[in-house]
Amino acid sequence: MLINPSTRRQFLTTAAASSVMTFGGTVPAFLRQAAAEGRDDGRILVVVEMAGGNDGLNTVVPYDNDAYRKARPKLAIPKSDVLTIKDGLGLNPALSGFADLLQDGRLTIVQGVGYPNPNRSHFESMDIWHTCQRKEDNRIDGWLGRYLAETTATDFSDPAALHIGEDQQPFALMSRDIRVSSIRSLDQFRLEGNDSKQFRQVVKELSDARRESGNDLLGFVQSSTSSAISASDRIEAAGMTYKPSSEYPDNGLAQKLKVVAKLVNSGLTTPFYYVRIDGFDTHSQQAAAHQSLLRQVSDSVTAFLNDMIAHGHGDRVLCLCFSEFGRRVNENASEGTDHGTAGPIFLAGQQVKPGLIGKHPSLSDLKDGDLQHHTDFRQVYATVLEHWLKCDSTSVLGKSYKTLPLIG
Amino acid sequence: MVNNEVFVNSHIDPAWAWSEFQPSDATPWNIRTAAHLYRRAGFGATKPQLTTAVEAGPIATAEVILNETQEPADYLVEMASLANSGLATGNPKQLSAWWAYRMLSTPAQLLEKTTLFWHGHFATSAEKVQDIELMLAQNNLLRKFALGNFAGLLQEISRDPAMLIYLDSATNRKAHPNENFAREIMELFCLGEGNYTEQDIRELARCFTGWEVKRHRFRFNRYQHDTTSKTILGKSGDFGGEEGVQIVVSQDSAAEFIVTKLVNFFVMDEPWPTSELVAPLAKELRENEMQIAPVVRRIMTSNLFYSPHAVGRKVRSPVEFAIGFLRTLEGSTNTFELSETMETLGQGLLYPPSVKGWDGGRTWINSSTLLGRSNLIQHLLNNNKTRFGRTSLPEFLSSANARSIDEIIELFEDCLFAVPVPSAAKDRIRQLAGNQQDPRQLNEAVHALCTLPEFQLC
Numbered sequence A: 001m002l003i004n005p006s007t008r009r010q011f012l013t014t015a016a017a018s019s020v021m022t023f024g025g026t027v028p029a030f031l032r033q034a035a036a037e038g039r040d041d042g043r044i045l046v047v048v049e050m051a052g053g054n055d056g057l058n059t060v061v062p063y064d065n066d067a068y069r070k071a072r073p074k075l076a077i078p079k080s081d082v083l084t085i086k087d088g089l090g091l092n093p094a095l096s097g098f099a100d101l102l103q104d105g106r107l108t109i110v111q112g113v114g115y116p117n118p119n120r121s122h123f124e125s126m127d128i129w130h131t132c133q134r135k136e137d138n139r140i141d142g143w144l145g146r147y148l149a150e151t152t153a154t155d156f157s158d159p160a161a162l163h164i165g166e167d168q169q170p171f172a173l174m175s176r177d178i179r180v181s182s183i184r185s186l187d188q189f190r191l192e193g194n195d196s197k198q199f200r201q202v203v204k205e206l207s208d209a210r211r212e213s214g215n216d217l218l219g220f221v222q223s224s225t226s227s228a229i230s231a232s233d234r235i236e237a238a239g240m241t242y243k244p245s246s247e248y249p250d251n252g253l254a255q256k257l258k259v260v261a262k263l264v265n266s267g268l269t270t271p272f273y274y275v276r277i278d279g280f281d282t283h284s285q286q287a288a289a290h291q292s293l294l295r296q297v298s299d300s301v302t303a304f305l306n307d308m309i310a311h312g313h314g315d316r317v318l319c320l321c322f323s324e325f326g327r328r329v330n331e332n333a334s335e336g337t338d339h340g341t342a343g344p345i346f347l348a349g350q351q352v353k354p355g356l357i358g359k360h361p362s363l364s365d366l367k368d369g370d371l372q373h374h375t376d377f378r379q380v381y382a383t384v385l386e387h388w389l390k391c392d393s394t395s396v397l398g399k400s401y402k403t404l405p406l407i408g
Numbered sequence B: 001m002v003n004n005e006v007f008v009n010s011h012i013d014p015a016w017a018w019s020e021f022q023p024s025d026a027t028p029w030n031i032r033t034a035a036h037l038y039r040r041a042g043f044g045a046t047k048p049q050l051t052t053a054v055e056a057g058p059i060a061t062a063e064v065i066l067n068e069t070q071e072p073a074d075y076l077v078e079m080a081s082l083a084n085s086g087l088a089t090g091n092p093k094q095l096s097a098w099w100a101y102r103m104l105s106t107p108a109q110l111l112e113k114t115t116l117f118w119h120g121h122f123a124t125s126a127e128k129v130q131d132i133e134l135m136l137a138q139n140n141l142l143r144k145f146a147l148g149n150f151a152g153l154l155q156e157i158s159r160d161p162a163m164l165i166y167l168d169s170a171t172n173r174k175a176h177p178n179e180n181f182a183r184e185i186m187e188l189f190c191l192g193e194g195n196y197t198e199q200d201i202r203e204l205a206r207c208f209t210g211w212e213v214k215r216h217r218f219r220f221n222r223y224q225h226d227t228t229s230k231t232i233l234g235k236s237g238d239f240g241g242e243e244g245v246q247i248v249v250s251q252d253s254a255a256e257f258i259v260t261k262l263v264n265f266f267v268m269d270e271p272w273p274t275s276e277l278v279a280p281l282a283k284e285l286r287e288n289e290m291q292i293a294p295v296v297r298r299i300m301t302s303n304l305f306y307s308p309h310a311v312g313r314k315v316r317s318p319v320e321f322a323i324g325f326l327r328t329l330e331g332s333t334n335t336f337e338l339s340e341t342m343e344t345l346g347q348g349l350l351y352p353p354s355v356k357g358w359d360g361g362r363t364w365i366n367s368s369t370l371l372g373r374s375n376l377i378q379h380l381l382n383n384n385k386t387r388f389g390r391t392s393l394p395e396f397l398s399s400a401n402a403r404s405i406d407e408i409i410e411l412f413e414d415c416l417f418a419v420p421v422p423s424a425a426k427d428r429i430r431q432l433a434g435n436q437q438d439p440r441q442l443n444e445a446v447h448a449l450c451t452l453p454e455f456q457l458c
Helices: A007-020 A027-035 A066-071 A096-103 A122-131 A141-152 A197-207 A216-241 A251-265 A284-308 A377-389 A393-396 B031-041 B049-058 B058-067 B073-089 B092-107 B109-123 B133-147 B148-157 B161-166 B179-190 B198-207 B241-249 B252-266 B277-289 B292-300 B318-328 B334-345 B367-381 B394-399 B403-416 B423-433 B439-449
Strands: A045-049 A083-086 A089-091 A109-112 A161-164 A181-182 A274-279 A317-322 A343-347 A356-357 B211-214 B217-220 B230-232 B235-237
Touching: A027 B235, A045 A251, A045 B334, A045 B403, A083 A096, A083 A377, A096 A109, A096 A343, A096 B394, A109 A377, A122 B073, A122 B403, A141 A274, A141 A356, A141 A393, A161 A251, A161 B252, A181 B367, A197 A216, A216 A284, A216 B031, A216 B367, A251 A274, A274 A284, A284 A317, A317 A377, A343 A377, A377 A393, A393 B092, B031 B049, B031 B109, B031 B403, B049 B058, B049 B252, B049 B403, B058 B073, B058 B109, B058 B292, B073 B092, B073 B133, B092 B334, B109 B133, B109 B252, B109 B292, B109 B367, B133 B161, B148 B179, B148 B241, B161 B211, B161 B217, B179 B241, B179 B252, B198 B230, B198 B241, B211 B277, B230 B241, B252 B292, B277 B292, B318 B334, B318 B367, B318 B403, B334 B367, B367 B423, B367 B439, B403 B423, B403 B439, B423 B439
Parallel strands: A045 A274, A045 A317, A109 A356, A161 A181, A161 A274
Antiparallel strands: A083 A089, A109 A343, A317 A343, B211 B217, B230 B235
């Protein structure tokens, strides 16, 4: 599956040369990265992981459905509260940001997403989503990691992908050959030096100077240092001049997405960002907690997207929000819900085909009291790979999956 | 300095490469070549150590390093007691800090460096194992065999509970042989891709059936062992796991595979050593019945090791970067914070990123890790827990006869730089240091020096 490094480099050199040529002498950095990946668009994918198992039924709500109301005597959201999408279906009232995006044609909701023989363990199911493989498959890498291993040139100095957060690095980004970085905050892109202008000036000047040593490795480190310092300058300058065009809510996810916005805006060439929000494991007293979590996701992603659009990056950004499983149809005795199966995925961006994709999973055709999926999550990945990242999804996913009309 | 240009892409003659190094005008034995030896064989040496080495000569110094692989008894007692207090916390990160401390303080640098090599080779992460005692046991195992017998190490690691847990092989039933460990032993630990078939993996996996981890210990469950005949790499018989490992390690490709990784680790990141280049060492390894020390000795006393193919041809790993900086300047610091920072730079001790270990070389470098490296130096210099020779940096430098900025730059260049510091850089750093009345200016100059691209190489 993996291209060996020399072939990969050859492939990339050709691809980069052919597409970069058309830009003449001054190629924006993000386009060079894209060209190295065989694209010319600087596209970015931001993955938002909703960890814990999001209750899909109370996210995209079949408010008119008797079976729903019966299964959820305490938790059912009434018609008067939902944000109506169409007859019989509405969004959780906390999702007002998503409702606006939907109206503006910037959100698509894929319903009933899951996979065969669902596993109800958080860790196992999350690993399945991250790797597209089951436990017995000897998992070593994630789906994005495999994509990176096939496409990333080793000579680019910005990280191939960035995970923002203090939590464990996502399996999705792992590969044997490409290392991605985790950063806790923008400080990790800040060159510290007692705030001395002279220090910065000296360091910049000395790293910009080319070395005539015949040592390839030194040349590589020199150009990487020069890019690192210029990235640090850009990010710092962006930090001073950059005004978020939309108000980011005061929550952890929003702050992470704000970091992403600053990095994108400063011209970092990194094409993948990964952020996580935890807490969706709502076994008891679900209603308030779930609403709060959904509001955080919806408000944060909406603020981020609007910010990106206002700064001219709207066409480059796609956000994918997913959770490892939905929850059981019947609520439990603690006014919560237990681990279930199929649920919705959200894709947000200017380039999505807006609306609802697929039917709401049937409430009359349950399996062991759980919703049955009709769309495999790997179809969503295949669509992102084929239609957003413009690559062959089969080698990344290990198999060919039917794509969905989600993008473009 | 020899013009490196002529060596690029040139063919390396294996006979020349592994012959004993004779200093010459082109490649003299001096303080900088001695520093190269100490950086590769360990993490670095202080100027007085290097002065002694220059007088002793390259071969004698290599012998000293190779003979210093037994730590004194009281040091071992101290290390064991520190490890125990780490165990009491249950937090494997304490063990990472312990190991960083050991790297900083050990008199047996080569042993620690080689232990780090095996940790990357038999990569096992505490993230998954989640058992600090098992991680310590594995670390001690790697150290015990670091310069010993590879076949013995492979046998031991095959029964190592941390390894088996890491590779999801803590149970292995005959009805469903677990191929994971069998695959990694062939692909990553011993032979390399192309030197076995999928059928060999399936057959070897059957040898390991009945191998389990129960209550943190390895045990053999004979009821789950498949006693029927297996055929591995052309040999047939009713093999158990130990015999299976022996068959794998007896392959000619095993010696070549291990020697290639040793040359990559001790000599050069690029290019990847060719079969032809490593053949004489592989032969030597086999003739020495897979004893590692003689091969390491050969590497560290070779022409190739001191040639422009090797000097400055490795990117410092985060551990080499941080521990090297401190050791060379007799530094000590809070190693818990230090090991956390090394993890954000891409090398968490006991937390390798995958079973493949660290790829090293260019993969250490990207914009966030480079800035992080520079910031690490800044933090060390401005942290009141960091001491140099039990005192402050200016006092330490002064006691090392580095008082003027020129003397300081020279000390750094001699001990810490594998490639020369450009003269333009020296000029600018001199300006930064000013008249040095202000220790902050000295810190700034040292910080700038250690942010130079040249400083990333070793």
